[in-house]
Amino acid sequence: MSFRTSRSLIELGAKLSLTFALLCTPAFAQEKEKLEGMIKSRSGPTIILATTADAYINVLLKDTTTVAQNQGLTKVRKKEMTMAALIPGLQISVSGRYDAEKMFVAESITFNGDDLERAFAIQAGLSETDARSKQNQEQGTKHAAELEKQNEALAKQQSQLKEHEGKIAANRALIDANTARFGQLDDYYIYDEVTVFFANGKSSLEAKYKPQLSKLAEKAITVEGYMVQVKGYASASGSAALNQKLSADRAAAVADILVQDGHVPLTRMLAPGAMGESQAKEGASAADEANDRKVIVRVLQNKGIAGIK
Secondary structure (H helix, E strand, O other): OOHHHHHHHHHHHHHHHHHHHHHOOHHHOOOOEEEEEEEEEEEOOEEEEEOOOOOOEEEEOOOOOEEEEEEOOOOOEEEEEOHHHOOOOOEEEEEEEEOOOOOEEEEEEEEEHHHHHHHHHHHHOOOOOHHHHHHHHHHHHHHHHHHHHHHHHHHOOOOOHHHHHHHHHHHHHHHHHHHHHHOEOOOEEEEEEEEEEOOOOOOOOOHHHHHHHHHHHHHHOOOOOEEEEEEEEEOOOOOHHHHHHHHHHHHHHHHHHHHHOOOOOHHHEOOOEEEEEOOOOOOOOHHHHHHHOEEEEEEEEEHHHHOOO
16 A cells, blocks of 8 residues: 555544544534423323414423422422323423424423412313303304215215215214213313212222223223323312312322223323312212212313314
8 A cells, every 4th residue: 555545544534533523512412492381282192382482382292201390489499290290271391302203302391380270270160060061062063063064075075085084973973972971171072981989088999990990991092182081079078178188189099090000191191180179068968978079080082183173
């Protein structure tokens, strides 16, 4: 090998080493980004986040995503939380990176306790009232008429759309059947429901309810984009603080069974809600009191995912 050839090879190796060193510097590494906004909706591991810059940003949760609540006056201390706390209406701060598919993958999420309380208040507003039911019936009649027009238009389209039309019709029939049986919330259809009753002052789950919860979990996985809602209640007896804690403990006990035995992922669980004491009438009987000591579990599907507005 000539001297000139050896020198060229040495220069080439030096250039390659320099290029590799530059690529390994922090300037070439993907920078972590931070988003702040309010959770508009959530479907399993995907959060729709509204920020001041963008109305909708898809944020993807991973098993490694950490969730924490800021504590103290300086908000420096962190309390580790589960993903079940990530409910619509919650103001959050998300750190992470965009992946190749332009999804923002969350590495860590933090929020303030006051914001969580406000989000719970928003969720409590989802409970059914007579006025809501009447409004939903009127909207359902209007939507049914709109769907009939859409079906007429679909009939004139190409033959490959027939399969899609059939799926929509079947989905609507299933939703109508379950809505007639269980009802609906503002943003969700209720696919199934199980009520678990508790002894006075107790939060331990009786074994007879475990098969019912397992069956509910099995049905839930057949519903596209399902979420599971757990709400605990207590009878009017006792102090408000005690009833609030008791209903929260009951909801947590049922949620644990759904996750451990029913294998419901945490990303599919809405935060277990403590509704405190039920609205019992004065002079309620022992039977009324017993009926108030309960947890209601519901399988929900977002109306947008269902394909019927």
